[in-house]
Amino acid sequence: MAPAWLRGASFLRNRPMPVWRPGRTPGVRTQHIPRAFIMASFIAKRIFQSIFVMLAVSFVAFALFRYVGDPINNMVGQDTTLEQRAQLKEQLGLNDPFLTQYLRFVNHAMHGDFGTSYRQRRPVSELIESRLPATLELSFVSALIALAMGIPMGIYTALRRRGVLSQSFMAVSLVGVSLPTFLTGILMILVFGVLLRWLPTFGRGEVVHLGWWSSGLFTGSGRLSLIMPAFTLALFQMTLIMRLVRAEMLEVMQTDFIRFARARGLTERAINFRHALKNTLVPVITITGLQLGSIIAFSIITETVFQWPGMGLLFIQSIGVVDIPVMAAYLLLIAFFFVIINLVVDLLYFAVDPRLRVQGL
Amino acid sequence: MASHTLSRFMSSDAVYSFSRSPVAVMSAIVLLVIVLGALGAPIIAPHDPYDLASLDLLDAGTPPVWAADGSARFLLGTDDQGRDMLSAILYGSRISLVVGFASVMLSLLIGVSLGLISGYAGGRIDTLIMRVADIQLSFPAILIALLIDGIARGLLPRDAQDALSIYVLIFSIGISGWVQFARTVRGATMVERNKEYVQAARLIGMGPSTVLRRHILPNVMGPVLVIATIHLAVAIITEATLSFLGVGIPPTTPSLGTLIRIGNSYLFSGEWWITIFPGLALIALALSVNLLGDWLRDTLNPKLN
Numbered sequence: 226m227a228p229a230w231l232r233g234a235s236f237l238r239n240r241p242m243p244v245w246r247p248g249r250t251p252g253v254r255t256q257h258i259p260r261a262f263i264m265a266s267f268i269a270k271r272i273f274q275s276i277f278v279m280l281a282v283s284f285v286a287f288a289l290f291r292y293v294g295d296p297i298n299n300m301v302g303q304d305t306t307l308e309q310r311a312q313l314k315e316q317l318g319l320n321d322p323f324l325t326q327y328l329r330f331v332n333h334a335m336h337g338d339f340g341t342s343y344r345q346r347r348p349v350s351e352l353i354e355s356r357l358p359a360t361l362e363l364s365f366v367s368a369l370i371a372l373a374m375g376i377p378m379g380i381y382t383a384l385r386r387r388g389v390l391s392q393s394f395m396a397v398s399l400v401g402v403s404l405p406t407f408l409t410g411i412l413m414i415l416v417f418g419v420l421l422r423w424l425p426t427f428g429r430g431e432v433v434h435l436g437w438w439s440s441g442l443f444t445g446s447g448r449l450s451l452i453m454p455a456f457t458l459a460l461f462q463m464t465l466i467m468r469l470v471r472a473e474m475l476e477v478m479q480t481d482f483i484r485f486a487r488a489r490g491l492t493e494r495a496i497n498f499r500h501a502l503k504n505t506l507v508p509v510i511t512i513t514g515l516q517l518g519s520i521i522a523f524s525i526i527t528e529t530v531f532q533w534p535g536m537g538l539l540f541i542q543s544i545g546v547v548d549i550p551v552m553a554a555y556l557l558l559i560a561f562f563f564v565i566i567n568l569v570v571d572l573l574y575f576a577v578d579p580r581l582r583v584q585g586l
Numbered sequence: 587m588a589s590h591t592l593s594r595f596m597s598s599d600a601v602y603s604f605s606r607s608p609v610a611v612m613s614a615i616v617l618l619v620i621v622l623g624a625l626g627a628p629i630i631a632p633h634d635p636y637d638l639a640s641l642d643l644l645d646a647g648t649p650p651v652w653a654a655d656g657s658a659r660f661l662l663g664t665d666d667q668g669r670d671m672l673s674a675i676l677y678g679s680r681i682s683l684v685v686g687f688a689s690v691m692l693s694l695l696i697g698v699s700l701g702l703i704s705g706y707a708g709g710r711i712d713t714l715i716m717r718v719a720d721i722q723l724s725f726p727a728i729l730i731a732l733l734i735d736g737i738a739r740g741l742l743p744r745d746a747q748d749a750l751s752i753y754v755l756i757f758s759i760g761i762s763g764w765v766q767f768a769r770t771v772r773g774a775t776m777v778e779r780n781k782e783y784v785q786a787a788r789l790i791g792m793g794p795s796t797v798l799r800r801h802i803l804p805n806v807m808g809p810v811l812v813i814a815t816i817h818l819a820v821a822i823i824t825e826a827t828l829s830f831l832g833v834g835i836p837p838t839t840p841s842l843g844t845l846i847r848i849g850n851s852y853l854f855s856g857e858w859w860i861t862i863f864p865g866l867a868l869i870a871l872a873l874s875v876n877l878l879g880d881w882l883r884d885t886l887n888p889k890l891n
Contacts, residue, residue, distance in 0.1 A: 404869060404872075405827055408846070408869065411853065411865065415861075419858075522725070526830075529832075544739065549740060552736055
């Protein structure tokens with residue numbers, strides 16, 4: 226799309242999007258590929274890659290499930306006879322060829338069946354279903370906090386580089402990057418839980434059940450319990466987003482189009498927010514999207530510190546007692562989240578950056 | 587000869603920029619103190635935390651020396667079993683440093699070799715290695731480390747787990763960190779591969795492995811050093827995190843993370859020092875390594891940032 230100040234010019238409006246091929250003379254229109262086609266092939270490529278990643282991860286999960294520890298030994302008691310074991314093995318299809326077993330595993334997983342937990346004797350899908358809302362709520366709220374605080378802080382530190390507040394933001398962010406997540410959590414518990422006694426230090430508080438989803442957002446104690454874990458989880462991402470926005474803003478402020486905007490006599494406000502900020506958002510969207518995935522993974526640590534009853538806590542407990550089906554299911558689920566997030570980020574990127582639409586990838 | 591090398595080193599850019607950077611000097615001093623304390627733990631430490639006979643439960647939960655009922659025998663107080671916290675931290679940072687160094691070495695070894703091969707061979711091998719790297723990179727390193735740790739636990743016999751836990755930890759953190767090395771080295775190798783000295787070396791009949799080792803490797807080591815330093819901080823934090831989560835070093839030979847984990851359950855009874863002092867030691871260690879890494883990056887290659 227033409228820049229806003231040229232948009233009135235009708236001779237630019239109805240022309241097909243030119244495609245520049247690298248290595249040819251710029252300015253010479255070569256070939257017109259419909260935009261929809263570029264987009265479709267891009268999406269198809271990404272979906273194909275995602276499926277490949279999921280297959281690779283499911284292969285690891287299957288190998289884990291099948292070959293780490295003996296599944297039969299983990300399901301039966303000490304006094305089961307050899308015949309019964311052999312019968313169970315046949316029944317579960319563990320004598321089938323490798324590929325058959327793998328395909329069956331994938332098929333079951335796609336239908337939400339991850340087997341039975343070795344330790345808790347309950348279907349893994351049931352366990353995960355009961356823990357999923359806690360983790361997703363925590364991750365979502367902390368991603369919101371990280372964005373809502375990180376972006377303004379980044380803009381501020383970029384615009385007022387020498388200010389005292391900016392310098393202190395930067396110093397704090399350096400500590401924030403070096404501070405391990407679990408220590409942040411412990412320090413917060415010590416200050417706000419033990420010394421000041423303002424906030425609850427473990428659990429989710431009261432939850433409201435909406436169908437199978439349990440939410441702590443609608444009760445006072447639920448919201449209070451969420452504060453510390455969410456901030457702990459958000460801190461690292463917040464410093465990352467702040468530094469990223471700052472670096473991008475500083476870079477954009479040096480460019481010609483900002484100088485041109487100045488020359489046109491635009492107000493500082495319009496330059497900073499309508500022109501500079503808008504152009505920093507592409508990398509910010511990418512990184513933030515990818516960070517959302519790592520928030521879900523890092524919630525393992527936060528959930529352990531605050532005994533938050535989510536999937537991460539379940540995963541850690543299952544590693545401790547070598548509960549393979551739970552580990553395999555968690556791995557698959559996390560991989561699924563990551564793949565979906567990556568896909569969405571790619572599409573967003575495509576939507577935000579017009580250059581990609583022209584070149585394709 | 588030696589004095590000549592030394593004087594050349596002392597007048598180099600790196601030493602000059604080091605002496606001009608107060609942050610780098612401070613971090614180097616902090617790091618040196620921690621490393622010396624860890625190395626000299628058997629000599630410096632006032633007590634031996636591994637010697638169960640010297641522990642007295644009556645000393646348990648003594649606050650630090652400046653608190654009202656602190657004791658001069660235990661400068662930083664004691665934990666729930668009467669272990670002297672200062673000694674425990676000295677011995678603990680020893681394990682943290684060993685695991686950190688060893689796992690960085692493992693990452694470096696795997697990453698640099700694969701990066702060299704990938705960049706030099708190109709083609710299918712390159713695609714395969716980089717595809718694996720991409721998949722691993724799309725997951726956070728800590729998740730990979732946790733997973734490898736969990737698998738190792740499943741494979742090892744139960745009674746060997748505690749004894750082998752330190753090696754399992756080194757292995758899992760090492761595997762989780764090779765990608766950054768591989769990607770950087772691959773990029774640098776692809777640039778070096780086409781330079782004249784490499785072509786000359788091939789022309790006189792050197793095999794690929796000799797060319798890689800003798801000629802390309804020394805020229806790609808600069809960025810590797812920077813990544814290794816920054817990665818050391820990451821590895822130390824990862825070790826502490828895994829130990830804190832209870833899947834790392836067992837409490838019998840505590841690392842900093844294990845000490846924090848032990849102390850965490852006594853936070854509510856007001857015995858804050860069991861957690862806070864190992865925590866501060868960990869922060870000082872990670873922060874000083876990070877700052878040194880930053881300085882190294884800016885010095886070796888101002889454009890790398």
